[in-house]
Amino acid sequence: MVKHATLPRNQTGIDTVLGVLKQQFGERIQNGKAICEQHGHTTTWIENQPPDAVVFAKNTQEVSDIVTVCAAHRVPVIAYGTGTSLEGHVNAPAGGVCIDLSQMDAVVEVNAGDLDCRVQPGVTRRALNTHLRDQGLFFPIDPGADASLGGMAATRASGTNAVRYGTMKDNVLAVEAVMADGKIIRTGTRARKSSAGYDLTRLLVGSEGTLGIITEITLKLQGIPEAISSARCSFPTVDAACQTVMSVIQYGLPVARIELLDAMTVEAVNGYSGLDLPLTPLLLLEFHGSEASVVEQAETFGALAEDHGGEGYAATTTAEERTKLWKARHDAYWAMLQYRPGAKAIATDVCVPISRLAECVVVSQKEAEKLGLVAPIVGHAGDGNFHVSLLVDMENPDELDRAAGFVSWLNGVAISMDGTCTGEHGIGQGKRKYLKDELGEATAVMSAIKRALDPDNIMNPGKILP
Amino acid sequence: MVKHATLPRNQTGIDTVLGVLKQQFGERIQNGKAICEQHGHTTTWIENQPPDAVVFAKNTQEVSDIVTVCAAHRVPVIAYGTGTSLEGHVNAPAGGVCIDLSQMDAVVEVNAGDLDCRVQPGVTRRALNTHLRDQGLFFPIDPGADASLGGMAATRASGTNAVRYGTMKDNVLAVEAVMADGKIIRTGTRARKSSAGYDLTRLLVGSEGTLGIITEITLKLQGIPEAISSARCSFPTVDAACQTVMSVIQYGLPVARIELLDAMTVEAVNGYSGLDLPLTPLLLLEFHGSEASVVEQAETFGALAEDHGGEGYAATTTAEERTKLWKARHDAYWAMLQYRPGAKAIATDVCVPISRLAECVVVSQKEAEKLGLVAPIVGHAGDGNFHVSLLVDMENPDELDRAAGFVSWLNGVAISMDGTCTGEHGIGQGKRKYLKDELGEATAVMSAIKRALDPDNIMNPGKILP
Numbered sequence: 001m002v003k004h005a006t007l008p009r010n011q012t013g014i015d016t017v018l019g020v021l022k023q024q025f026g027e028r029i030q031n032g033k034a035i036c037e038q039h040g041h042t043t044t045w046i047e048n049q050p051p052d053a054v055v056f057a058k059n060t061q062e063v064s065d066i067v068t069v070c071a072a073h074r075v076p077v078i079a080y081g082t083g084t085s086l087e088g089h090v091n092a093p094a095g096g097v098c099i100d101l102s103q104m105d106a107v108v109e110v111n112a113g114d115l116d117c118r119v120q121p122g123v124t125r126r127a128l129n130t131h132l133r134d135q136g137l138f139f140p141i142d143p144g145a146d147a148s149l150g151g152m153a154a155t156r157a158s159g160t161n162a163v164r165y166g167t168m169k170d171n172v173l174a175v176e177a178v179m180a181d182g183k184i185i186r187t188g189t190r191a192r193k194s195s196a197g198y199d200l201t202r203l204l205v206g207s208e209g210t211l212g213i214i215t216e217i218t219l220k221l222q223g224i225p226e227a228i229s230s231a232r233c234s235f236p237t238v239d240a241a242c243q244t245v246m247s248v249i250q251y252g253l254p255v256a257r258i259e260l261l262d263a264m265t266v267e268a269v270n271g272y273s274g275l276d277l278p279l280t281p282l283l284l285l286e287f288h289g290s291e292a293s294v295v296e297q298a299e300t301f302g303a304l305a306e307d308h309g310g311e312g313y314a315a316t317t318t319a320e321e322r323t324k325l326w327k328a329r330h331d332a333y334w335a336m337l338q339y340r341p342g343a344k345a346i347a348t349d350v351c352v353p354i355s356r357l358a359e360c361v362v363v364s365q366k367e368a369e370k371l372g373l374v375a376p377i378v379g380h381a382g383d384g385n386f387h388v389s390l391l392v393d394m395e396n397p398d399e400l401d402r403a404a405g406f407v408s409w410l411n412g413v414a415i416s417m418d419g420t421c422t423g424e425h426g427i428g429q430g431k432r433k434y435l436k437d438e439l440g441e442a443t444a445v446m447s448a449i450k451r452a453l454d455p456d457n458i459m460n461p462g463k464i465l466p
Numbered sequence: 467m468v469k470h471a472t473l474p475r476n477q478t479g480i481d482t483v484l485g486v487l488k489q490q491f492g493e494r495i496q497n498g499k500a501i502c503e504q505h506g507h508t509t510t511w512i513e514n515q516p517p518d519a520v521v522f523a524k525n526t527q528e529v530s531d532i533v534t535v536c537a538a539h540r541v542p543v544i545a546y547g548t549g550t551s552l553e554g555h556v557n558a559p560a561g562g563v564c565i566d567l568s569q570m571d572a573v574v575e576v577n578a579g580d581l582d583c584r585v586q587p588g589v590t591r592r593a594l595n596t597h598l599r600d601q602g603l604f605f606p607i608d609p610g611a612d613a614s615l616g617g618m619a620a621t622r623a624s625g626t627n628a629v630r631y632g633t634m635k636d637n638v639l640a641v642e643a644v645m646a647d648g649k650i651i652r653t654g655t656r657a658r659k660s661s662a663g664y665d666l667t668r669l670l671v672g673s674e675g676t677l678g679i680i681t682e683i684t685l686k687l688q689g690i691p692e693a694i695s696s697a698r699c700s701f702p703t704v705d706a707a708c709q710t711v712m713s714v715i716q717y718g719l720p721v722a723r724i725e726l727l728d729a730m731t732v733e734a735v736n737g738y739s740g741l742d743l744p745l746t747p748l749l750l751l752e753f754h755g756s757e758a759s760v761v762e763q764a765e766t767f768g769a770l771a772e773d774h775g776g777e778g779y780a781a782t783t784t785a786e787e788r789t790k791l792w793k794a795r796h797d798a799y800w801a802m803l804q805y806r807p808g809a810k811a812i813a814t815d816v817c818v819p820i821s822r823l824a825e826c827v828v829v830s831q832k833e834a835e836k837l838g839l840v841a842p843i844v845g846h847a848g849d850g851n852f853h854v855s856l857l858v859d860m861e862n863p864d865e866l867d868r869a870a871g872f873v874s875w876l877n878g879v880a881i882s883m884d885g886t887c888t889g890e891h892g893i894g895q896g897k898r899k900y901l902k903d904e905l906g907e908a909t910a911v912m913s914a915i916k917r918a919l920d921p922d923n924i925m926n927p928g929k930i931l932p
Contacts, residue, residue: 452918
């Protein structure tokens with residue numbers, strides 16, 4: 001496991017706070033070992049650092065009450081949604097109180113006429129889309145996991161649809177948040193745009209609970225497209241696939257998804273999902289629009305792919321075929337685990353300008369091979385964002401070291417290409433050491449904001465900032 | 467004129483700073499009355515508060531040098547692009563140094579493959595689009611005025627294209643900025659998306675020079691559409707026009723522009739541009755896409771408009787007709803001035819959820835009539851954003867009072883409809899008093915950020931914050 005330093009504990013403060021909260025929350029505050037470890041768990045290789053207790057909050061005022069007590073005694077507060085973050089975001093290196101928001105799961109209102117809605121932070125994206133379906137609406141951000149919308153906002157999540165619909169930063173109109181002093185603020189209105197003051201919405205989106213706890217989110221919605229079609233195309237090389245992606249973006253083709261699978265991932269997916277895709281790099285696409293528009297988009301893509309040596313291009317509008325294709329993509333994680341039985345998949349992500357994507361993927365494949373690592377790659381190619389899933393034998397310390405070395409190397413390469421050390425997973429604990437490499441003096445500005453808004457460093461301490 | 471309070475002047479500091487800057491900048495620092503007044507000018511009714519001197523900076527290091535000297539002596543610094551802001555953004559209520567960035571007008575690089583570019587802040591949007599045209603690219607944000615991109619970023623500008631392409635917040639990938647201590651930071655990379663730390667890009671976009679001075683901007687670009695077409699349609703009522711706009715948005719029709727002109731504006735435009743449009747509310751539209759797509763979009767719009775009583779629908783793809791139609795829209799300001807000769811046009815803007823747009827426009831028309839004001843309305847209807855242009859006899863104090871009362875009333879109405887007191891003009895001096903009505907306790911968080919990043923309040927003092 002990758003260990004991150006524990007921070008000094010304020011045991012007296014913690015004891016006092018747990019006593020006070022027990023009075024208010026009774027059975028809704030728990031401190032059993034299993035529940036605390038579960039709330040400090042991460043889905044990656046970072047060691048568990050459990051909080052001292054978990055409180056299940058039911059409304060914003062309760063969150064404010066908890067933060068107010070913790071602030072009075074300088075005790076850390078960590079917000080928890082579904083625990084699907086990947087960089088140790090919910091660990092508690094100084095102990096403290098975890099606020100589980102999963103019971104704040106109401107869709108507060110849907111304004112179909114304005115294509116917006118207000119939700120509590122514990123609503124998951126699938127639950128929201130189930131709620132919306134009858135009204136012909138959907139929320140487009142799809143990070144893969146059925147994450148909570150509060151967590152998705154807090155980590156500035158995105159995923160396969162971002163090439164068309166943007167990331168959480170683009171789809172949150174406003175948030176309500178509890179700040180480090182317990183005060184409740186609302187950062188915006190339901191207006192589609194505003195020039196009124198500092199953009200606190202975007203400051204809280206991606207702040208990973210280190211500035212405030214998001215207790216309600218106003219989201220933009222989309223109408224479910226009249227037609228959806230899918231396509232796949234194999235390419236002789238990663239470069240040919242990426243050149244096609246660049247053509248698509250330059251052409252302005254409004255693809256809804258354009259995913260890259262490298263040959264190793266295709267091999268894993270074939271094995272797991274019973275497919276027989278050619279063992280070469282693959283692009284998977286989805287088109288949204290009117291019936292005529294998706295046909296036109298698919299034809300245009302076919303022509304662009306052919307220009308770059310695409311082979312076996314197949315478009316489909318039947319739901320069954322489409323589901324099969326995308327199910328294979330969504331099952332890639334499980335396919336990878338089966339590809340190397342007994343290994344754990346350590347997902348890391350970087351994002352580079354699209355013109356550098358092919359180069360970055362290819363040098364990553366070479367570096368992994370040089371280090372003797374098994375490292376299939378999938379990418380949200382339209383954004384220049386890709387994931388290397390290191391399949392690591394966690395019992396082999398030498399292999400773990402090589403994997404850690406690879407991650408460090410990859411972040412350096414992405415930054416050297418004018419890219420970022422994380423396109424969508426966030427900084428958490430795992431990427432703190434790279435933030436300054438990427439943004440230099442700007443991290444001092446971030447620290448100044450953190451000190452101003454959370455002077456006692458109680459909001460999710462030990463995350464983001466170096 | 468509307469007066470805003472002057473703030474205490476640090477005359478000793480100002481004298482010292484002007485002496486020091488004279489050494490470095492020679493003829494490039496000027497303090498003549500005319501040039502100072504021109505750099506404090508606003509295009510609205512807010513009284514001029516000129517700076518003590520204007521420095522014409524040529525590069526980022528010079529901006530840093532100026533800010534460093536001003537910081538040492540606690541002297542205000544105001545950034546200036548083209549002076550097209552509308553709410554007193556460039557006034558100097560405490561005096562100080564204006565930095566004119568218009569000579570920092572280089573397009574530093576264009577990365578056609580990645581659809582991005584880096585520009586200095588003095589590049590205007592027209593200059594950028596002229597630079598890009600040969601490469602088949604364009605920058606879509608169009609606030610009307612030929613504003614500088616630095617100013618557009620600083621005020622979170624948008625305009626007629628925002629319904630499709632978003633605002634400056636959506637089209638700036640990163641900025642370089644000089645902060646209040648003179649340090650130069652870069653807030654991001656050329657990656658299309660990132661989850662790396664606090665979103666300082668979005669914090670600086672819209673901060674109106676109160677947190678830092680933007681010295682370089684990395685912008686997203688778009689490919690020039692294969693086809694562009696326009697359309698117009700008259701409606702019996704504002705409500706019918708706005709219902710059509712809601713249908714368009716809900717349908718997901720990707721209109722590039724959808725502008726509302728009320729009957730009074732149509733009358734003014736007819737007179738100025740020699741048109742004979744029916745004297746009823748009008749929607750003007752523009753569609754971008756492939757040849758087939760723009761035809762399909764125009765047909766779909768026609769059907770939606772018909773459902774709501776649209777009349778005289780006319781679509782056109784010829785450049786000549788399109789230009790004529792949009793020229794009339796762009797000339798609306800001049801048409802209004804001619805509509806009431808001798809009056810000044812005081813433009814104010816609010817933005818509400820689209821479902822409230824018709825109601826907000828109609829009550830605005832009634833309130834203006836009740837107050838005896840001449841107040842044509844144009845709106846970026848797809849965003850719920852509209853402008854009331856009060857045609858005011860500036861020599862009539864009573865009429866000025868009524869106009870000021872109208873603006874105050876309108877902001878209250880927009881906020882009561884879960885909208886914002888400014889969709890795109892910004893807060894500046896003119897809307898400071900409404901910010902707290904809109905965002906309440908969140909303004910205290912803005913003030914905390916301001917104090918943390920600019921403890922001596924030298925960056926454009928007297929703007930945004932109450």
